[in-house]
Amino acid sequence: MESKKVLHVMYDDDGKLMAAAKQLVAKGIQIKDVYSPFPVHGIDPVIGVTRTRLAIASFMYATTGTCLALFGMWYFMIQDWPMNIGGKPSFSLIENLPAFVPVTFEFSVLCGAHGMALTYLLRNGTLPGMPASNPDPRTTDDKFVLEILTDENEMDAGALESAVNETELLELSIKEYAA
């Protein structure tokens, strides 16, 4: 059986990377990933990266925060120990609601922001102590890399290599990897 290979094609410009990605995808080549020092706008639909749902997650965390805050304040101020503060008694949620708006808002933001940030880090797998997986240290500086796996493509390594060589690449590295 043929060994599995990974091609890392390096470009020195985001425009060249973009053009190359379009060119390769047009030939039916599946691009596994792109490593870049900053977000290359427009690359996602080309290589088939779908839109993230983090914003929806954030909304759900924030809504949870809203409910928790309202429930908590209802319990503390109305259910457990109602008090008459400055002639403004706390005997029902609806009467007290205006005073509860600030804390409800703050707590919703707190939950929405932190929930989303944690989800983001977990989904990315970017956590303290995780090893870096970019193929070349220059990809966080000024170089852009396309990652192509032979395993995901019908073409063999040789055909992929010649297709890649038609683009304006800077370097190409082919490595074998254990699946």
Next chain:
Amino acid sequence: MQQEAAIREPLILGNKNYKDITDDVVGPIQGKAPMGWKIMITITSIIAFYGVGCILYLIGTGIGVWGLNKTVGWAWDITNFVWWVGIGHAGTLISAVLLLFRQKWRMAINRSAEAMTIFAVIMAAVFPGIHMGRIWVSYWVLPLPNQFGSLWVNFNSPLLWDVFAISTYFSVSLVFWYIGLIPDFATIRDRMTKPLQKKIYGILSFGWSGRAKHWTRFEEVSLVLAGIATPLVFSVHSIVSMDFATAVIPGWHTTIFPPYFVSGAVFSGFAMVQTLLLIMRKTMKLESYIHTKHVEYMNIVIIVTGSIVGVAYLTELFISWYSGVEYESYAFINRFSGPYSASYWVMMTCNVISPQLFWFKKIRRSLVATFILSIVVNIGMWFERYVIIVTSLHRDFDPSSWGEFHATSIDVGVFIGTLGIFFTLFLLFARFFPVLALNELKSILKSSGDEQKRIQPDGKSNH
């Protein structure tokens, strides 16, 4: 690729490429600390230690060592608190509000402005903490079950809203800042050659690799955080203002306070950003990234917010007369002619007159004038809070309880100390952290770089 009008001033000067941006920011971190930095941090650390000493003395002895008395029970502590929180607001405004408005000039200044926010909010939090007197029971501000009933905290009080507002603001700003820092820490990690440094930046960068999907998420997270940080920043200073506005003290009990405080906060925050960045760009040689245009944009924000503050001062005066409430009228007459009238006139001069000088293009684009005026504005904004707090309190409804507040050396020591801690933290940030948002600057290089604007992709010259 986004295009930008050729007549718009470039945001990145000089013939820079992606690598130059990395070199300009990471170079100083890799190199030895410059002598100037060592001298500055020595001075600020000494001041910081003095401040910590004053705080410890205060905690050990009690808040009587401040100049507070029965009539003026709140003075420099709350003044400093509001001043520091206000300074923090510029960072969030730059990173969140300007992100929503797609203002690209923010990218050169957002990182350090956010750092400033975080350090300023830490300094702000010191004051209510030590004002409690018994700081070891400060957890009583949280609604925790306890053995007194449980007796809960009062959710109808703006002071408790403040607890939630400030802690949310601090932690959300910190997360926003750190998420932006992760890719830049990865850039430093991949550049470092010494194993220990590589290890430390490796941990800080959370293993960031710059994959396409990660960048998509990164941009979404930044956008959503900006979206929720924007109302947050307005709510925080509104709530701070309600600490006063919901009280029945003449001079405090006004509905104008929330917008007035928010614009004052942005006003002083931008002034502090100018003070810090004008020094930083010079000492760290970042003139290509933070230049006259950025300073001018910030000065325009200062004119707008300074004018709102000026209008608010005049509105307050007018309403105090127009309301026909004699206590209210007296509070304001006393402000500009009473024992604290000097503070009032310092505030008026620094906050109302000085920002108007920025209408002149020469002054607005002069770095020296901006630096001086930014310090003047911050002095004025400190006096604003002092005037609001002390002049309103020192005349009670009952003339037999009238009093005066005089700051003690501990009042001064604690305040100067927080300045020392703030500048120490900022200097540490400037030394070890990427002071510019590398990934964001690189993404605008092609549309807003000086050389890149001259030769647009179609090959035609624009100049």
